[in-house]
Amino acid sequence: MTTNLMKPDFRLDGVKVATGFGENFLPVPPGIHRVEVAGQAQLDVEVAPGQVIDVYCAPGSTILNKGLLGPSTQERPGLGLFIAIMTVAIVATLVIFAFL
Numbered sequence: 001m002t003t004n005l006m007k008p009d010f011r012l013d014g015v016k017v018a019t020g021f022g023e024n025f026l027p028v029p030p031g032i033h034r035v036e037v038a039g040q041a042q043l044d045v046e047v048a049p050g051q052v053i054d055v056y057c058a059p060g061s062t063i064l065n066k067g068l069l070g071p072s073t074q075e076r077p078g079l080g081l082f083i084a085i086m087t088v089a090i091v092a093t094l095v096i097f098a099f100l
Helices: 079-098
Strands: 010-012 015-017 031-037 041-047 056-058 068-070
Touching: 041 068
Parallel strands: none
Antiparallel strands: 010 015, 010 031, 031 041, 056 068
């Protein structure tokens, strides 16, 4: 149900790059580069010579939500939906066990 269990699939200019959870440093030449995550989110960034660009990724809270990429910390999309689904599942489980 959640997307936290899988390592993110990052692509830089269409080429898969080895990354992990947390901070990753990917050196690139100056120019415009496309960062993609699991085919869900993409961001074009322009890098000047010697410049370091921070790109933050927030996976969707459920497999129904796409992730976000941006230049600052991103909020996880779909958190409300995740809480609603989990609440319904817990209440349904409690109701079922109450009648057994």
